[in-house]
Amino acid sequence: MTEIDPIVGELSEAQVLEAILRQIGPSSAEIGPGDDAAVLAAPGERIVATVDTLVHGPDFRLAWSGGYDLGWKSAAVNLADIAAMGARPTSLLVALAMPDTTPLSFVTALAAGLRAGCEALAPGCAVEGGDLTVSDTLTIAVTALGVLDGVRPVRRDGARPGDVVAIAGETGLAARGLGILFDRFRDAAGAPVPVDIAALRPGEADAITAQLRPTPPIGLGPVAARAGATAMMDVSDGLALDARRMATASAVTIDLASASIGGDVSAALAGGEDHALLATFPPGVPLPPGFHEIGAVGPAHAGEPLHVDGRAFDQRAGWDPYQDWDSARG
């Protein structure tokens, strides 16, 4: 017997929701999915909140990313923003806008990926609410909430001259994966085609997995906060662009040592989406396990706030959605 996979246009919103709720599992919230709003615990009387959106086209291609990948990634990128404040993620709200031709199996895979991403990266965090609507463009907007467990939130503007610059997590691997997808898995007209796993060389599968299902070190965010991190952010747009943002916000100079970055330095500087945690620590503070030193903070001076190996690094590198995306070119 053939498995029936309806499209969402053949179902009611309630039926689609029911299929999603089966995947995301039981809620531990005071009021979870199903009412007008969720009611969530906020110990310490503070909540950390962020939202990030994945859009078909600029942010992903369905030929390359399945529903499970997209659920995982949309969780991971938001969990990383919570971790980058030093907080522990507790809940996600997921706004899913999709064409009415979307197969239900895609939606349930997305829900399973959200759950798996939370379980792997931030155990205890779960989907507690959301919204379903129809759209010509598949769009996944995830709100993540987190709690501080008594630590002081770590801003991006707190780096001070003399601090050590450190990083936890991959840098450049997701960008390498994206490069492989764009270089090798498109047809003659440039349209994405599914990955042929048999055609991958050693290491390439890991890079593609890093792009499709990133694994930022979420648990190290609170660890860095407790260790005294003075500034922290997640690297979503490339180490160069994000380190420059941190230096500018903190009114300091950040000098990165390319030899310490490791791997493909130019991919690390230009490529985001690994969502590594970039942090600064006061001099003499032992770096928490998982972080390694990649540079130093110096005083502000006129001109470029980012240096690499002691020289101003003013290359424009990194992703800007309004300048870098061309829907015709793709």
Added chain:
Amino acid sequence: MTEIDPIVGELSEAQVLEAILRQIGPSSAEIGPGDDAAVLAAPGERIVATVDTLVHGPDFRLAWSGGYDLGWKSAAVNLADIAAMGARPTSLLVALAMPDTTPLSFVTALAAGLRAGCEALAPGCAVEGGDLTVSDTLTIAVTALGVLDGVRPVRRDGARPGDVVAIAGETGLAARGLGILFDRFRDAAGAPVPVDIAALRPGEADAITAQLRPTPPIGLGPVAARAGATAMMDVSDGLALDARRMATASAVTIDLASASIGGDVSAALAGGEDHALLATFPPGVPLPPGFHEIGAVGPAHAGEPLHVDGRAFDQRAGWDPYQDWDSARG
């Protein structure tokens, strides 16, 4: 001199963000817009959270709705979900996905509408974070957060036999406005055209305003909770569909008295988007000012859980995104 109105594709994300931040005004949060995540107060150690999305096409048409209208409406619909739990809205996070051809003036008008909607409907609530990305389909996903100020959250499943059914706010007016737009402000091919204000008959402008910039009674949510409401929800998909949801969730029958609903009863039953607050109160409890009685709760029985004037009301009425939206028909 001509005012220059760039499109967002001519600007960096930082420039677009700066223009938005100028409109939304200063933040009173511990950490507001500009970092990886916002840090917000959650007195009482609980937070109420919801997300709702407006999508170009199914949810609005740019020929009818300007940026200011959309900002206002995207705030209002989310504030209503917070109010429907008995909570007081405190913060919004706004994920905006838009074509790179979007004029900056549209974006700043949207930000101004978000601010104005908050100021008018939920003073003290403000935009504290968000996300900007590019998309072929203009999409506005708003997360609203709120606090309970010591009241018990009001679920939709708490209605009990003997309770009084009451409502606060408009019912059917936004649907009437939508009807006017669809009937009278489309071209020969069915495409929306801007409203000609001179062509409106008495009362029609109010109905269109109710559709484009709804004014749900947000402050009455906490008032109803304090008065002892046993169940509450906002009417987003029509009184019939939402009252039936409440009856089903509560395992009761709800019987509405059409003469008490007032105005255009069939528009009220079938038309949502006014975001009135539907609530049930124990018998004998004085209804808070702003609420009026529209029916009674009875015991569950086999069959249709919604009655109108004592008879089962099983008409399918109300908005379901996957069944009701046809992108070709519009």
